[in-house]
Amino acid sequence: MTDTAPADVAAPSSGRTTLQLLRSLGSGPRGLTEAEAERRLARHGENVLPGTRPLSWPLLAARSLRDPFTVVLLCLGLVSATVAAWGTACVILVLVAVSCCLRSAGERRADSAMAGLRELVATTATVLRRPGADETASPAEHELPVSQLVPGDVVRLGPGDLIPADVRLLRAQGLTVQQAAFTGESVPADKRPVDVPADGESAHLCFQGGSVASGSASAVVLATGAGTRFAAAHRTVGAERGASAFDRSVHGISWTLIRFMLLTPPLVLMAGAALRGRGLETLPFAVAVAVGLTPEMLPVIVTTALARGSALLARTHGVIVKRLPALHDIGAVDILCVDKTGTLTQDRPAVDPARTDPDALHWAAVSAWWTLQLADLPTADALDEAVITHALAKDPAVTEAYDGITALPFDPVRRLATAVVRRPGALGTVTLAVKGSVENVLERCALDDAERASLLARAAEMSGDGLRLLAVATAERPARHRPGILPSPSGGGGSTADERGLTFTGFVAFTDALVPTAAQALRDLGERGVTVKVITGDHPGTAARALRDLGLAPGDIHTADALDALTDEELARLARRTTVFARCTPAHKARIVTALRAGGETTVGFLGDGVNDLPALRAADVGICPRDAVAAARDAADIVLAQPADRPGKDLTAIGHAITAGRHSSGNIATYLRVTLSSNLGNVIAMLSAGLLLPFLPMLPAQVLAQNLCFDAAQLSFAFDRPAAAALRRPTTLRPRDFLRFITGFGVLNAAADLATFGVLALALRSTAGPADEAAFHSGWFTENLLTQALVMLLLRTGRAPRTPGPVRWAVTSLAVVGVVLPLTPAAHPLGMTPLPPVYYALLAAVLALYAVALTAVKRRYVRQA
Numbered sequence: 001m002t003d004t005a006p007a008d009v010a011a012p013s014s015g016r017t018t019l020q021l022l023r024s025l026g027s028g029p030r031g032l033t034e035a036e037a038e039r040r041l042a043r044h045g046e047n048v049l050p051g052t053r054p055l056s057w058p059l060l061a062a063r064s065l066r067d068p069f070t071v072v073l074l075c076l077g078l079v080s081a082t083v084a085a086w087g088t089a090c091v092i093l094v095l096v097a098v099s100c101c102l103r104s105a106g107e108r109r110a111d112s113a114m115a116g117l118r119e120l121v122a123t124t125a126t127v128l129r130r131p132g133a134d135e136t137a138s139p140a141e142h143e144l145p146v147s148q149l150v151p152g153d154v155v156r157l158g159p160g161d162l163i164p165a166d167v168r169l170l171r172a173q174g175l176t177v178q179q180a181a182f183t184g185e186s187v188p189a190d191k192r193p194v195d196v197p198a199d200g201e202s203a204h205l206c207f208q209g210g211s212v213a214s215g216s217a218s219a220v221v222l223a224t225g226a227g228t229r230f231a232a233a234h235r236t237v238g239a240e241r242g243a244s245a246f247d248r249s250v251h252g253i254s255w256t257l258i259r260f261m262l263l264t265p266p267l268v269l270m271a272g273a274a275l276r277g278r279g280l281e282t283l284p285f286a287v288a289v290a291v292g293l294t295p296e297m298l299p300v301i302v303t304t305a306l307a308r309g310s311a312l313l314a315r316t317h318g319v320i321v322k323r324l325p326a327l328h329d330i331g332a333v334d335i336l337c338v339d340k341t342g343t344l345t346q347d348r349p350a351v352d353p354a355r356t357d358p359d360a361l362h363w364a365a366v367s368a369w370w371t372l373q374l375a376d377l378p379t380a381d382a383l384d385e386a387v388i389t390h391a392l393a394k395d396p397a398v399t400e401a402y403d404g405i406t407a408l409p410f411d412p413v414r415r416l417a418t419a420v421v422r423r424p425g426a427l428g429t430v431t432l433a434v435k436g437s438v439e440n441v442l443e444r445c446a447l448d449d450a451e452r453a454s455l456l457a458r459a460a461e462m463s464g465d466g467l468r469l470l471a472v473a474t475a476e477r478p479a480r481h482r483p484g485i486l487p488s489p490s491g492g493g494g495s496t497a498d499e500r501g502l503t504f505t506g507f508v509a510f511t512d513a514l515v516p517t518a519a520q521a522l523r524d525l526g527e528r529g530v531t532v533k534v535i536t537g538d539h540p541g542t543a544a545r546a547l548r549d550l551g552l553a554p555g556d557i558h559t560a561d562a563l564d565a566l567t568d569e570e571l572a573r574l575a576r577r578t579t580v581f582a583r584c585t586p587a588h589k590a591r592i593v594t595a596l597r598a599g600g601e602t603t604v605g606f607l608g609d610g611v612n613d614l615p616a617l618r619a620a621d622v623g624i625c626p627r628d629a630v631a632a633a634r635d636a637a638d639i640v641l642a643q644p645a646d647r648p649g650k651d652l653t654a655i656g657h658a659i660t661a662g663r664h665s666s667g668n669i670a671t672y673l674r675v676t677l678s679s680n681l682g683n684v685i686a687m688l689s690a691g692l693l694l695p696f697l698p699m700l701p702a703q704v705l706a707q708n709l710c711f712d713a714a715q716l717s718f719a720f721d722r723p724a725a726a727a728l729r730r731p732t733t734l735r736p737r738d739f740l741r742f743i744t745g746f747g748v749l750n751a752a753a754d755l756a757t758f759g760v761l762a763l764a765l766r767s768t769a770g771p772a773d774e775a776a777f778h779s780g781w782f783t784e785n786l787l788t789q790a791l792v793m794l795l796l797r798t799g800r801a802p803r804t805p806g807p808v809r810w811a812v813t814s815l816a817v818v819g820v821v822l823p824l825t826p827a828a829h830p831l832g833m834t835p836l837p838p839v840y841y842a843l844l845a846a847v848l849a850l851y852a853v854a855l856t857a858v859k860r861r862y863v864r865q866a
């Protein structure tokens with residue numbers, strides 16, 4: 001067998017017939033043999049996108065150099081080298097090297113941990129393979145990891161499936177494909193086999209990155225992995241989503257700081273020149289002060305805190321975070337939109353015989369059965385399965401009483417499914433069996449207004465009792481019109497002329513139990529400051545009843561058809577005050593989520609499990625799905641609530657655990673930012689003031705950078721901290737303006753402590769004079785700086801002191817020890833420091849005690865006001 005290069009065969013303008021193509025791929029409608037597939041796997045490699053492989057060390061290191069802080073540090077290093085301040089330049093280089101190494105190591109660890117987690121929720125494809133090397137054996141369907149697909153494989157596709165590679169259709173029934181990840185187009189596209197495709201035609205091709213919105217198909221794989229269009233376009237689902245809450249926060253904070261950093265050196269130079277008549281010789285000091293402001297460990301802390309949180313979440317609650325920043329985003333979520341079916345309810349519908357019309361059940365079963373057979377659907381959806389099971393239990397012959405002719409499977413935009421059947425022997429006529437949502441079926445029935453209104457009222461009453469409904473209708477048509485029966489509807493919904501003038505048959509009613517943990521989970525979310533909104537494709541009455549049973553007030557319910565007339569701004573206002581949106585198509589769900597996100601003030605999560613939730617999962621800041629969601633939803637989601645096998649059933653409380661983990665990690669990042677920035681700002685203010693009062697520099701550049709390095713290293717421990725319970729009670733968003741008040745308040749306090757030390761030093765060193773005075777001053781300030789920083793680390797954490805975790809305690813102790821001991825060691829001399837008189841330590845202890853008292857008092861006030 002031979003197979004052509006994937007890139008060749010993917011060309012849509014190949015003009016080859018399906019048969020020619022299959023031949024050129026060395027395949028056939030019955031797929032490949034296992035032996036041949038193995039050979040091709042060795043030749044083409046696994047079907048994985050290049051971007052999903054862990055990056056190599058050099059690439060990771062190169063990427064960390066692109067970080068804005070690193071770029072600014074390197075520029076400052078360059079400035080120092082230009083004025084021959086080699087010491088400063090070297091220390092900056094060491095700083096950059098250390099932070100890049102730590103960052104690359106952290107990212108590599110995080111990448112492989114994330115790859116392991118993603119593996120746990122990896123998607124599979126239904127593939128036809130023949131056993132061994134036997135060309136004559138019958139093919140069997142196998143559920144294989146998508147990574148194992150090779151060109152020439154024949155795959156089966158059904159609603160909610162991912163398009164696992166670039167494929168060409170062999171057969172299709174009502175197939176529509178959501179290709180937003182590829183084309184940006186949110187309306188699903190119609191797809192059908194074309195025997196001899198014209199140039200530029202692509203209706204017969206489906207590309208990796210898409211997902212089946214409705215219908216079914218079998219298709220042959222043309223290209224896999226790096227050979228797919230998706231890989232070539234270098235686009236990922238995440239990239240097309242726009243800035244998430246995490247990106248906005250970190251980006252905002254970074255740029256605020258960078259502006260400060262860039263302003264500092266000119267400010268120091270100007271102040272030195274104006275007040276002390278100093279020239280360019282102050283430049284290294286000015287550069288060191290700017291470097292002192294940099295939170296260069298921010299990327300390391302962020303990666304470590306998020307990776308630790310994700311790993312712990314997976315281990316303890318089986319929740320899989322597929323994209324690291326999504327852990328921050330879920331902690332920041334203040335609006336969580338959820339679909340109803342399969343999320344708040346079990347999606348295990350059972351027919352309610354007492355409220356079901358027997359005729360409707362009969363025709364619904366005929367429609368469901370023949371749709372399943374004719375459309376080659378890999379699995380029945382839950383409603384169809386319930387209908388078939390119940391009808392077969394009542395009448396085992398129900399499915400044999402007819403021959404199926406053609407079918408149009410369910411599609412969440414049309415909200416209809418239609419099968420065309422014929423009674424054996426009745427050659428002159430065929431019967432259309434149509435089932436779907438109440439409104440969509442009734443509008444196609446031959447009814448007068450009064451009849452329609454009365455049926456709608458009956459449906460509303462049943463929905464109000466919490467029942468899910470299918471409306472069923474039929475129509476007899478002359479068989480000779482068969483070619484006109486059920487032309488393919490458009491991807492945007494649409495209707496066919498055949499589905500007009502139907503005879504209403506009745507309703508099939510279903511009960512669908514609520515997820516047992518849903519009420520508790522919704523209560524918890526409310527208590528944690530998360531507003532829940534329900535966006536469902538179901539009837540408003542059913543949605544309202546479910547919400548009431550879960551203890552939430554549904555308020556005014558809006559149905560999606562009323563939204564189309566609204567502008568985005570009007571929709572955003574409406575969405576903020578509405579709890580339930582019903583009868584939503586996939587596009588409506590996404591539009592509501594986008595409207596809620598508009599303005600960037602709220603962080604919106606979307607929790608959904610079905611094929612009708614895909615666009616909304618992608619539109620949200622963070623997409624979440626339960627573990628039994630359809631493959632495409634699991635692929636589009638950032639977080640999968642896939643609890644361990646020993647905890648069966650849906651567990652919505654897992655979302656609470658994910659939120660806690662997100663807030664925990666973000667809380668630790670916030671602690672780092674508060675501590676490092678307020679301390680750094682205090683140092684800068686103190687150094688600037690002292691620099692203007694003293695005849696010499698208050699600290700040598702090397703000393704500034706050495707203490708910066710020690711402080712940064714100690715603060716890495718914040719990735720292992722435990723924030724206060726209060727920090728977990730509200731959404732945690734890292735907003736620059738929230739930090740500003742804290743940083744300025746505590747920065748000034750820190751500067752006051754530094755300046756008090758300045759007085760203490762003046763007192764303790766009264767007797768000495770000359771250069772020794774300068775070195776002693778530097779030592780004194782170095783020791784004080786590290787001790788105040790240790791104090792700040794301990795007191796400005798949000799967690800309570802007795803519960804300070806081991807790593808933080810160790811880091812604080814080590815920082816204090818280095819501060820006290822370094823000036824007494826041989827390393828003191830090269831750093832321009834000298835031992836201090838004992839009286840200094842006594843006075844310093846008094847300053848530190850006062851500082852601790854002030855810090856505690858101000859922090860208490862701050863917490864009270866927050």
Ligand SMILES: Nc1ncnc2c1ncn2[C@@H]1O[C@H](COP(=O)(O)OP(=O)(O)OP(=O)(O)O)[C@@H](O)[C@H]1O
Binds near residue numbers: 384
């Ligand atoms: N297989 C089916 N055949 C015919 N009609 C169906 C089928 N499945 C669902 N429907 C009808 O379409 C309506 C909308 O279904 P859709 O899948 O969009 O939303 P849902 O699953 O009810 O709700 P949610 O959006 O909360 O998951 C249902 O209320 C039902 O009346």
